[in-house]
Amino acid sequence: MPINLSKFELEIMEILWKLREASVREVQDAIQERKRPAYTTVQTIFARLEEKKAVRRTRKIGNAFLFEPLITRKSVYRRLIDEFLDLFGGSAEPVVARLLETGKLTLEDLKALEERSRK
Amino acid sequence: MPINLSKFELEIMEILWKLREASVREVQDAIQERKRPAYTTVQTIFARLEEKKAVRRTRKIGNAFLFEPLITRKSVYRRLIDEFLDLFGGSAEPVVARLLETGKLTLEDLKALEERSRK
DNA sequence: TCTTTCCTACTACATATGTAGTATTTACGC
DNA sequence: GCGTAAATACTACATATGTAGTAGGAAAGA
Numbered sequence: 001m002p003i004n005l006s007k008f009e010l011e012i013m014e015i016l017w018k019l020r021e022a023s024v025r026e027v028q029d030a031i032q033e034r035k036r037p038a039y040t041t042v043q044t045i046f047a048r049l050e051e052k053k054a055v056r057r058t059r060k061i062g063n064a065f066l067f068e069p070l071i072t073r074k075s076v077y078r079r080l081i082d083e084f085l086d087l088f089g090g091s092a093e094p095v096v097a098r099l100l101e102t103g104k105l106t107l108e109d110l111k112a113l114e115e116r117s118r119k
Numbered sequence: 120m121p122i123n124l125s126k127f128e129l130e131i132m133e134i135l136w137k138l139r140e141a142s143v144r145e146v147q148d149a150i151q152e153r154k155r156p157a158y159t160t161v162q163t164i165f166a167r168l169e170e171k172k173a174v175r176r177t178r179k180i181g182n183a184f185l186f187e188p189l190i191t192r193k194s195v196y197r198r199l200i201d202e203f204l205d206l207f208g209g210s211a212e213p214v215v216a217r218l219l220e221t222g223k224l225t226l227e228d229l230k231a232l233e234e235r236s237r238k
Numbered sequence: 239t240c241t242t243t244c245c246t247a248c249t250a251c252a253t254a255t256g257t258a259g260t261a262t263t264t265a266c267g268c
Numbered sequence: 269g270c271g272t273a274a275a276t277a278c279t280a281c282a283t284a285t286g287t288a289g290t291a292g293g294a295a296a297g298a
Contacts, residue, residue: 104211
């Protein structure tokens with residue numbers, strides 16, 4: 001049962017992974033003002049994340065629930081990357097080639113990564 | 120006016136980029152049997168691609184239209200990659216790190232890429 | 239030409255997603 | 269204890285996407 005997260009759901013999860021445990025309000029406040037949605041919008045996303053078993057309620061503070069992640073960032077990233085690579089036929093190499101081509105990645109980045117992964 | 124393609128739309132485009140010019144039937148036939156959708160489904164996707172200005176009708180053969188791409192694979196890939204990177208905060212380096220971590224990319228791949236981009 | 243086949247045009251529909259409003263309940267200060 | 273502020277629960281709705289059916293017209297064979 002792989003969990004699929006939408007773009008917005010992922011954003012919420014990122015915040016939750018950072019905070020470890022948070023209320024709807026705290027998460028909403030953590031979103032950049034420019035794109036901060038209505039409180040109930042964040043609430044709706046939490047409801048969906050609960051349904052997807054991506055988060056769960058832990059306790060209550062005042063009359064607000066706190067939530068915590070049920071899935072790791074790593075597992076989600078793995079899935080995202082796999083799906084993305086599938087779009088390109090499953091191979092990472094051409095994607096990285098394109099990253100270099102577009103300047104998203106430099107030779108220095110590559111070397112650093114090589115170093116790091118060698119250890 | 121950036122063109123957003125869905126997963127399925129992208130698959131159709133891939134085939135069209137390869138064939139250069141093709142009819143709905145030809146594209147449908149080019150899809151792996153396992154996941155080959157109904158003829159009218161492919162037709163619907165073509166209609167949406169037309170709306171999005173991603174393809175256009177060129178001529179008619181028999182009573183079937185032929186289509187050709189209006190956008191390049193490269194421009195679409197660039198967009199896909201950019202959007203994907205945005206999910207991870209816009210930086211490619213952590214994504215590549217994760218590719219290495221998950222074995223999607225090997226040290227040999229990296230070295231080969233380095234070589235290639237150096238020239 | 240008549241019939242069969244194939245294609246197009248149009249319509250339909252479920253699910254996912256972004257977005258938020260309304261009604262109801264709960265906790266907290268007074 | 270009560271009122272008020274804040275949170276929750278529930279509902280709503282538009283757009284995107286995957287998926288395909290039906291009706292009607294055009295091409296091609298008999």
